[in-house]
């Protein structure tokens with residue numbers, strides 16, 4: 001397994017145990033080069049098969065390549081490292097499989113890609129949101145992001161004065 005700290009492919013397993021009620025094996029590993037400890041999970045692949053539920057209720061198998069294609073379309077020729085794009089895909093892939101058992105709404109995936117693109121590059125973010133809206137019909141994306149921001153600004157003390165004009 002590639003070490004997340006130094007990228008060496010030289011580790012040993014120091015602990016293995018059942019996890020998620022026996023659906024996964026959790027292994028603690030230690031890198032032989034830098035000593036970093038990290039965790040891997042082993043699962044039966046079919047059990048982890050995640051379905052994406054679209055707004056019209058139809059389902060299709062989760063495919064990380066589609067996320068990457070969406071990110072690449074949004075980034076276009078912007079000077080963004082390929083590794084930054086694949087890292088977003090890997091993070092979202094892992095996150096969704098951890099949080100969702102069988103089904104995940106397409107909107108959730110779009111939101112998470114948008115959140116990360118926003119930190120990566122503003123132009124790519126805006127393109128992604130507009131492309132997503134046009135081709136996937138996820139027109140609630142912007143509204144929902146707006147709602148989340150508004151809730152955050154009213155709930156967090158001291159944030160209110162960032163918008164002094166009010167109504």
Ligand SMILES: [Zn+2]
Nearest residue numbers: 003006031034
């Ligand atoms: Zn290492």
